[in-house]
Amino acid sequence: MQKYFLFLLFSLTCFILNAQVETPDSTKKTTVSPTAAADSADDEDDEMPSTEEREKLPEWYYTIALDGVYNTGNVNRELVALRLSLNHEREKSIWGFFSSPKFQYGRNNDLLQERELFFDMNNTFFYSQSDVYGLLFGSAEQSNLRKINSRWIAGVGVGYKISGGKRNPKARLKVSISNAILKEVTDFYTREDRNVWRSSTRIKIKAEIIKDKLSFSNTTFIQPSLNSSYLRWNAFSQVILKVGKHISFTTALENSFENINVEGVKNTQVNATVGLVFSQAN
Secondary structure, eight states: OHHHHHHHHHHHHHHHHHHTOOOOOTTOOOOOOHHHHHHHHHHHHHHSOOTTTSOOOOSEEEEEEEEEEEEOSSSOEEEEEEEEEEEEOOTTOSEEEEEOOEEEEEEETTEEEEEEEEEEEEEEESTTTOSEEEEEEEEEEEETTTTEEEEEEEEEEEEEEEESSSSOTTOSEEEEEEEEEEEEEEEESSSOOEEEEEEEEEEEEEEEEETTTEEEEEEEEEEEBSSSSOEEEEEEEEEEEEOSSSEEEEEEEEEEEESSOOTTOOSEEEEEEEEEEEEEEO
């Protein structure tokens, strides 16, 4: 059932994306008098700020981050982590889309320890037009480290831009908070599966320490269950130093907690990584 839901969500996302493409009608011609054109231009100059004052919003923005660890000798250790992000926004569109899939693979002394796969699809509504916006999302993940065969999540919620929204879009400190009600189904390797409703609160912070050079970001999720004592949280912090037009150096720290796990799996997991990020916008 969860697979069908995510398929429908993906289909809805593709349908909305196709609906954003506008085809001009070349058969229609409009004649505008020079006086009317001049008046229209004057009105636009009065209503719109100069191009130097407006920050152009790219329609598509993506990043690719790769980091890893390799040790040999007394301990043979290989770890590779790949993080992607894809963001789509149009200033005049009520719909936006973003996704942040990731894959992590690690071995100790030739034994598989980590094989983490995560994929999500997130739709936003009125994000570019208002400081209050809607959310519709779904995700799927697998985790060898946490002994999870599969986890499916679907939810709906609302968010608010506390700082860096419509009132102050060029703020160097951007803060937003959102809350969603989500359905989560987890298939563990060896223990009873979990089917829960959660309240998910997300706090997102991004600070530009040195303009166009050095930045810090943090995203924290707090997700208590609404029908049990099953609590989860996750915090991801990242420092990015831009060293080229598209290349940045990054260091990241991720802390996750889950109070119900398979026997032998710890409740808390901490990962620290160093690597490079490639970013591009159009």
